[in-house]
Amino acid sequence: MELLPYRREDEADLIRFLTRVDLTLSGLDGVGIRIWIDRGDDGAIRGTTGYELSDDRRHALIRSVAVDPSGRREGRGTMLARAALARATADGARTAWLFSRRSGPFWQRLGFQPADRDELAHRLSNTHQVALFRRTGKLNHEIAWSRPLEVMRR
Numbered sequence: 778m779e780l781l782p783y784r785r786e787d788e789a790d791l792i793r794f795l796t797r798v799d800l801t802l803s804g805l806d807g808v809g810i811r812i813w814i815d816r817g818d819d820g821a822i823r824g825t826t827g828y829e830l831s832d833d834r835r836h837a838l839i840r841s842v843a844v845d846p847s848g849r850r851e852g853r854g855t856m857l858a859r860a861a862l863a864r865a866t867a868d869g870a871r872t873a874w875l876f877s878r879r880s881g882p883f884w885q886r887l888g889f890q891p892a893d894r895d896e897l898a899h900r901l902s903n904t905h906q907v908a909l910f911r912r913t914g915k916l917n918h919e920i921a922w923s924r925p926l927e928v929m930r931r
């Protein structure tokens with residue numbers, strides 16, 4: 778898997794991909810968001826991963842972790858999630874957070890536990906995803922997860 782940083786030229790493909798996997802599009806080219814893309818031999822996006830950092834860089838909101846439906850259950854999602862966690866740790870983050878209503882068991886395997894969504898929204902209030910969820914009223918329907926980053930447990 779070769780992860781390349783998102784560039785402006787990827788925008789149309791990325792929007793199409795994230796729409797297909799039903800993830801949010803907020804702030805894709807905004808300040809503070811980091812996204813990487815894995816493309817297959819045919820050039821099509823196979824998976825994406827990324828995060829946004831809090832202003833003090835201690836907290837990372839993992840987002841845009843997705844695998845094309847045709848390539849799931851082959852370990853790709855785990856690799857993409859681990860890449861985001863490792864890079865967020867290298868960026869100085871000490872706690873990873875995320876919203877996921879559908880993939881809780883996947884994140885639990887990666888050491889995440891249920892978290893307080895208001896705390897997430899407070900710690901990561903500067904992020905595009907939290908701003909979007911507040912604006913649309915979606916925040917109250919989301920499920921939050923978190924894990925420490927000091928030790929990569931698995």
Ligand SMILES: CC(C)(COP(=O)(O)OP(=O)(O)OC[C@H]1O[C@@H](n2cnc3c(N)ncnc32)[C@H](O)[C@@H]1OP(=O)(O)O)[C@@H](O)C(=O)NCCC(=O)NCCS
Nearest residue numbers: 798840841842843844849850851852853854855880882883
């Ligand atoms: C979640 C997602 C990234 C997992 O990708 P994947 O490539 O299938 O993940 P892996 O193959 O590494 O899965 C590892 C294990 O996690 C578990 N798992 C994966 N997806 C799961 C899901 N949706 N629900 C429950 N468990 C899941 C399985 O136990 C799997 O092991 P198994 O194959 O032995 O059963 C993928 O389903 C996806 O893109 N979903 C849509 C986007 C999304 O919801 N992203 C999360 C929010 S950022």
